[in-house]
Amino acid sequence: MTIYFRVDIEPNLSLALTELNHAKDIFELLDTDRENIGQFLDFVPATxxxxxxxxxxxxxxxGVAQETDSLFSIVKNEQIVGVIDLHFIDMKNKKAEIGYWLHSKYQHQGIMTKAVRKVCEYxxxxxxxxxxxxxxxxxxIGSNLVAKHAEFSFVTIHKEYYFHGEQFCDMNEYSLLKRHFRK
Known part of the structure; x- marks a missing residue:
């Protein structure tokens, strides 16, 4: 896999612009951790x-061309370990949502919190x-902790917000305003 455009977060950890040649590595990463990633993300069975x-x-x-999305690969020691994106980008109202997943082998190392902070900066x-x-x-628990560690503020619980695994699930919403962001 070749990475042409990246931004360093720290030594041996970076965000790379996701390119078509990343598909194989991302798929293999997802495929080897389906049970973990699929607990909360509905695209896993469809992939x-x-x-x-x-x-x-x-x-x-x-979506990048339409200004509605940005997609990044999270790279540690020259290997893709997860994905993070901006979606539902609304340039008129100057807002977006962040989504992410990380292979379980790389969790609990602060990687995702650092990636979220770098995406916020971008x-x-x-x-x-x-x-x-x-x-x-x-x-x-992990995703909620990432939001808190990245200094997002808890907004509310959305009851029965989405249907996953044959049941309705509640979602916590967090937000971060530009004026509260500290690099």
Whole structure:
């Protein structure tokens, strides 16, 4: 895998612009950790082959052109370990949502919190956004901790917000305003 565009977070940890040639590595990462990642994310069962991941990346690249999405690979020691994105980018109202997943082998190391902070910096400084939101299943302890450690403020619980695993699930909403962001 070749990484052409990246920004360092710290030595041996960076965000890379996700490209089509990342599809194989991202799919293999997801495929080897389906049970963990699929607990809270509904796209996992639908991503059955590498081509599904390739199509998702193409969709996100189209979103970049439409100014509705940004997609980054999280790279540690030259290996993709997860993915983070900005979605539902609303340039008129200067807001977006952040989504992410990380292979379980790399969790509990502060990687995702650092990646979220770097994406916030990009969103506020490069895109000129004013507000970022994170939605996390109330049962997803790790994702909720990432939002808190990245200095997002708890907003509310959305009851029965989405349907996953044959049940309705509650979501916590967090937000961060540009004026409260400290690099």
């Amino acid at each position: 059955k082959i590498e081509g599904d991941e390739l199509n998702y990346i193409k969709k996100k690249i189209h 969103a506020f400084d490069n895109l000129g956004l004013n507000k970022l939101s994170i939605f996390a299943d109330v049962k997803n």
